Amino acid sequence: MNLDLYHVFYVTALENNFSKAATKLYITQPSVSHAIKQLEEKLGVQLFIRTSKGVAITNEGETLFEYIHKVFGLIDTAEQKISELKNLESGHVTIGGSDSTCKHYLLPYIQTFQNEFPNIQIRLQHGSTPQILDKLNNGRIDLGIVHLPINDSQIQLTEFLSISSTFVVGEKYKELANKNISLEEMLNYPIISFSETSSSRSFLNQLFLKQGLSLNPEIEVGSVELLIECAKIGMGIAFVTKELVSKELSKGELFEVYLNEKIEKRNIGLVTRKNISLSVAADKFYKHLLD
Incomplete structure (x- = not known):
């Protein structure tokens, strides 16, 4: 023809x-x-x-x-x-991340982006880091925000921000906040952590393994909100991202437990599929995050 x-x-x-x-x-x-x-x-x-x-x-x-x-x-x-x-007068962007990552780190960027480009639809999909990588490789999301490190040859990675980790307790174990303790001493108390498949739990496991210690948390949860509530009512020592409990620490609802050693910062990264171009809308949002 x-x-x-x-x-x-x-x-x-x-x-x-x-x-x-x-x-x-x-x-x-x-x-x-x-x-x-x-x-x-x-x-x-x-x-x-x-x-x-x-x-x-x-x-x-x-x-x-x-x-x-x-x-x-x-x-x-x-x-x-x-x-x-x-011209960004229409389109959509699908982003994947954990519930806490989306709530505490992503939503402020989404708000400012939609103020500038109100006709671009933002879609969110939640999941753990392994689930987000799977969704990305299967083309179900445009980009993801995940905890590092990751090892996937199909992924293009850009470091996004650094976060601090700490241990916190409620009123019941408040005396632990008045002294520096070791990881070995901490095993004498119930420990609250995310599930075994989470990147936060992997980081925590490695923290104990470096001291030759084995960790078996008494309580495993699936969300940061539940983790915080468990610590507040005195169920044990919770391992959390410090930035996510700043309000509770300032109000005296939680108390930070200091180790006698330094906990390394963790990194959060932005991931896209390698060698596959983003749509105009997704590329604009990606650059908005980096700016």
Whole structure:
């Protein structure tokens, strides 16, 4: 199919004049005539009849135009939609992250982005770091925000921010906040942690393993909110991201337990699929996070 011939026919049928069609198409009138003749020979029918005022479309031409105008109408609509996407007048971004990461680190960026680009739809999917990586590799999200380190050759990683980890207790174990204790001493108390599959738990396990200690938390939870509440009511010592309990610490609802050794900071990264370009909207949001 020579789409150019059909385009010449389409414009000529709209204008009913070879000369006007040539002007609109930025070609010469003989070029229009030649294109129409080629199409007529290809289809084996006459499409136009010359008149004193220009040309008149034949019945066969009317039948062809009935279908052709739908095609070029869809092309016009598609170009308009692409223009809207390019100019961020429409589109969507799907982001994956844990509940706490989305709530405490991502939502402020989403709010400022939507203030600037209100027509871009932001979609959130939650999950652990392994689940987010799986969703990313399967194309279910555009980008993810995960705890590091990760090891995946299909992933493009950019470090996003650093967070501090600490141990906290409620009123019941408040006396632990008045002294520095070791990890070995901490094992004498119930420990509250995320589940075994979480990156936070992996980090905690490694912290104890470096001291030759084995960790078996008495309580495992699935959300930072539940972790905080368990610590507040005195169920044990909770391992948390310090930035997420700043309010509770300042209000005296939780108390920080200091180790006699330093806990290294943890990193959060942005992940995208390697060698696969982001959409215009997703790329704009990605850059908004980094800015």
